[in-house]
Amino acid sequence: MKRILLSLVMMTLLLTSGCVSQASAAPPPSYDTGVNPDSWVTVPAGEFLMGEHNDPTLISYDYQIMVTDVTNAQYAKYLNEALAAEAVKIETVDNQLGVFGYYPGDVFHGGRHEVRITVGDKLLVPLNNTDLRLVYDESTNTFSVKAGYENHPMTVVTWFGAKAYCDFYGYRLPTEAEWEKAARGPAVPAWEKSTPGTDERSYPWGDEIKRNNANYYDSRDPFEKVAGKQGDTTPVGFYNGRTYDGYQTLDSPSPYGLYDMAGNVWQWTGNVYEGTAERYLRGGSMREPDFMLRVYSRNSVRPDYYSPSFGFRCVRDVLQ
């Protein structure tokens, strides 16, 4: 009995001794996916089926959405431009060193469990977080990206940080409806349906998920070899049918050609709902089981939260 106890204690100590952030690990394998993160697609006006119960929903205008999540390189570029333009500032508030930017606040409705989001400077990106893939050089007041993570999605960014990026360039965060339509495609009347399941699909590419469709929990992508089953981000557009070091991916775009609309990182959306401060995220992430990657799955949290599995992409209006 003593031996068993001793073995259990030793095993626990051995396994927990590895409790360090993956950020301290060596640079990740570098892969060029060939997908341009600066590209956009147009989603035409029209009806689509929204949510778990396929509610017919109309979006009456065309809009454009980014083909991929915003990358670390894009966000570093934004921060450098925004710092130069004095649109953001670096400061320490409540012992939190970070990039801060102005937010006009939410209207408080006194909803159940609603917290106040007041006017003022809000944390966009924490700088003392080891999971952040950006590096801030105080001497030059510039940001760069940790080697190997340039084309990975920008993470450890709050909702304020995601919104600030989009606002800076005249874009905006997608509404939940815009996001979901871009992920699952238009509603196709049964008599016109050429691709079965186009209008009721659960994943951006169809109704079935395989491990090499997307980055999710235990999907066994090359990055899980280092980070474990909970994984690490994959470069944007990774699941495009290419082979990386012998790892064959399946081409998994949405009907409009967007990548990473399921898995990799949860994506902030722009809705501010009455009676709650929660902001909603879509798409599932590298840490979620496959069913959480369904196009109608939702996650939510307060806008000041940041996570290594949260990212975003932007939409913009189509000029008429």
Added chain:
Amino acid sequence: MDQPVTSNRLVFLFRSTKGLVLVGIALVAIVAAIWGTLSGPLAELGVSGVTIRVLGMKLAPLQREGRIVILYHSIAMAAVAILVYFITSFVEMKKQERATINTVATVGYLCSLIFGLAFAYFGFNFVFHGLFLFGMSLMYFTGLMLAAAVCPWRKDYRDSAGHLDIERTALFVVVVTTLISALFGAVTGSLSGNGFQTFLAENVIRVNGKPWLQLAIIGHLHIMLALFGAGVLLVVSRWLKFKGSAWHKWAMPMVIIGATILSIGVWMVVPFEEIAHWIIYVGSAILLLGGLFLLIFTWRKLIRERVAELGIKKAGFWRSLGALLHDPLKFGATWQMLFMNFVTTFIGLFMAVELTKVIRMYPADLERIELVGHWHTLAVLMATIILFIYVDAIGIKGRIRQWFGWLVIVGSDMAFGAIAIYELEHLWVAESAQQPLVNVLMLLADVGLGLVLACLGALLVWRLVDLFKRKGRWTKELAEAASAGEVSR
């Protein structure tokens, strides 16, 4: 015992309490074994694909929530039937009532289990759905008959002074509140054809302004599990001969008042959600006190009886502890009741108290893990208690009793202790640093649950082999059932 051997076996399995419980446990175990491969570690190993292919399951991702709702109901009906068998066995009632209740419960849960799973997992044949609902309706009818059978106002069951039997009253209250609470799910569910749509409560936890139909369903699932727990408490109370003690006089009113207040609180969730929670807290606390009194009584009794058996006049702490732990089944049943407070009740209280300041600082998907873990833990710990009652009832003694009892206790507690930590790990460990801890916790959970399932499997294989013997244990149990009047000779 003149009947042919095969029909004797059927009489044993479908008429005697021990046989009926055995069939119920076996079916739940089979469902758990097969459906358990669809998620968790076995799914990660690729076993889910084999299960789906071999059995020809049809699992459209869009229907996951609906499938799971039916799976929960299918298993729940079997568990309720097992509880009903114990109640009809332990509680005095007319032979005909016992036989009718058991028969209707058996047909009811078999219908809902078999056809519910057939509908949800093997293509949507709506005949199967109808039979699933028919089975659930029979289970409701079982409840009505049980309420009539245990009604404390019946003259036969009052004492000589005409007073009500307090334990019978407690059971009656639990059965009636369960029947009313079932309506909250049944009525709401029956509206599905009119546009009400399937959902899992954990997925809408943070949605503001839930429609009243959703609130009714959320109330229903909580109260059904809580009242099932109260039912288990009363069965354990009978099993451990709680009646007659001073603790019993205090505990039973607690169960009556607690179950009533708790149920009223849950029924009020639809119109008065805010205040309903406070009523629920009061009801739960009173009901838990009833459980605590049973625990105190049992532990004192276990110590007293064992010390007397050993001929010790005055036992110190260690000898008393040894005496307490001597019978893992009787100790285990009450220990699991206590343990479930550590891994569910206290965590639930913490979550409620610190909801705004702590829990809602983190994303909804993490709260979802806590909620799902919370009620899976409650359900399985209650199942282990039922298992202990059954193993004691079939007269397992000696080393096998010790090994079985302790392996189930250690296995389940290790698993659910690990799961409780897993549910809350994000409060202390950064997201990207969790993997090593998750590895350890998952290992402990898998090994623990594996131990429990191995014990259950061994028990069932042994009983299966026994059924093939002409003079197996089942013949003895059948004879006992005959002398108890459960089956006719």
